[in-house]
Amino acid sequence: MNKERIIPDDADRLLSLDEVAARLKTSSANVARLVRTGLLTTLRFGHYKRVRKVTLNEFLRRYDGQDLLAVLEDREGAEEPCEHVKRF
Numbered sequence: 001m002n003k004e005r006i007i008p009d010d011a012d013r014l015l016s017l018d019e020v021a022a023r024l025k026t027s028s029a030n031v032a033r034l035v036r037t038g039l040l041t042t043l044r045f046g047h048y049k050r051v052r053k054v055t056l057n058e059f060l061r062r063y064d065g066q067d068l069l070a071v072l073e074d075r076e077g078a079e080e081p082c083e084h085v086k087r088f
Contacts, residue, residue: 012052012054015053017035020051024068030069033076035049037072038075
């Protein structure tokens with residue numbers, strides 16, 4: 001039987017963006033960019049955003065060995081701004 005076992009721990013713990021930044025040893029602004037571009041998904045509670053610990057671990061596995069800033073810049077460059085949206 002090759003089933004994944006769920007080990008009771010804090011795997012479903014919710015992390016703030018500041019906690020994610022501390023774990024990645026980067027700024028909260030870079031974490032916000034990861035979220036804004038859709039590279040890192042969050043749960044929202046009103047205006048608060050939280051990242052599930054398992055989601056962060058999956059994100060780290062997916063991008064293991066890659067330069068996250070390069071991945072981020074590629075994603076941001078692929079996003080074309082809508083012409084009808086006014087930027088300030």
